[in-house]
Amino acid sequence: MYIRMSQNCDRVVILKSVSLAVAAFDANGDPLKGVRKSTTIQIASFDLLEPIAHPEIPLEQAVEFESWRSTQVSRIHKAFIEAAAAGKLGGTPLLKTRSSQGDQAAKVGEFSGIIQPIIEVQAGLIRGALTGQRSEPAFPKGPVDGVDAQSIISSILEISSRILRHQHRTGLKGDDLYSLNELLDIRAAWSALGASMEDDVTGQGKVEGDRNGRNAAKEGRAMFKDLRKSITG
Known part of the structure; x- marks a missing residue:
């Protein structure tokens, strides 16, 4: 043991x-004992x-x-x-x-x-x-109080990984994982984060679709797949 x-x-x-x-047989098809x-x-x-x-x-x-x-x-x-x-x-x-x-x-x-x-x-x-x-x-540009781009990215990915790890370890799905109202609350908070990326805050316009030769939504899907693979194997 x-x-x-x-x-x-x-x-x-x-x-x-x-x-x-185990069952075993000789060349003639007769059963062998003690195998x-x-x-x-x-x-x-x-x-x-x-x-x-x-x-x-x-x-x-x-x-x-x-x-x-x-x-x-x-x-x-x-x-x-x-x-x-x-x-x-x-x-x-x-x-x-x-x-x-x-x-x-x-x-x-x-x-x-x-x-x-x-x-x-x-x-x-x-x-x-x-x-x-x-x-x-020292950050050459932007604020230094945890809202620099890298800190925001790390925080968002950490939340995603926590959700994936919890679901993988517990095996919970549907209402056992999150009720519909809880999902709506989470989605509302997510939309609030999205609103902070809008033009009246960043001055860059909506960061949707193809921008600067990139598509952030597609990149996010690929990042999610990598996260899930690293957790679930």
């Missing part, structure tokens, strides 16, 4: 190798917080599994902090599936040490927040 992380490192899975009898094959079956799975307890898992081994899980969770937290300090927010911890992947000290089935980033922002801002140091980056 052994333990490993799930693909997104948000659960642990307990597995066991077993020997099963078996080894296979792996799942005993149980647990999230990163619930106690590891199952009738087939001995107590001593359950304690070892919880200690192993705690180590993995600590490594994941450390990796998120280090990624944030480098200006990479959000993302998904990656399972180690081959020996050459990520942290060489990690074993296959453990956290690989890699956070697949979703959003990249200015590293100096994040590092200063983590260390408690105030940072005053």
Whole structure:
């Protein structure tokens, strides 16, 4: 019996190798007796917080599994902090599936040490927040109070990724995810953001359709697909 992380490192899975009898036949089509094959079956799975307890898992081994899980969770937290300090927010911890992947000290089935980033922002801002140091980056144009273009983009993408991660982890859809009135409220807030991009605020006219050789709506769809792929695999 052994333990490993799930693909997104948000659960642990307990597995066991077993020997099963299989049907086999000789060249004449007569059944062969005693033919078996080894296979792996799942005993149980647990999230990163619930106690590891199952009738087939001995107590001593359950304690070892919880200690192993705690180590993995600590490594994941450390990796998120280090990624944030480098200006990479959000993302998904990656399972180690081959020996050459990520942290060489990690074993296959453990956290690989890699956070697949979703959003990249200015590293100096994040590092200063983590260390408690105030940072005053210079922006050659525009305001500096968190409404520069990169900060706005990062915030919007982070909201999108939070929604996708929540839906993927829970599997909720329809009214179980958001009621119609909640969706209307969210859409209204989204429209308010869109209004802030209008001509009376930015002086650039409506940023719709093809502008400056680009189509922001199509680019947004592509960004959404990349976000969803990074979360759902």
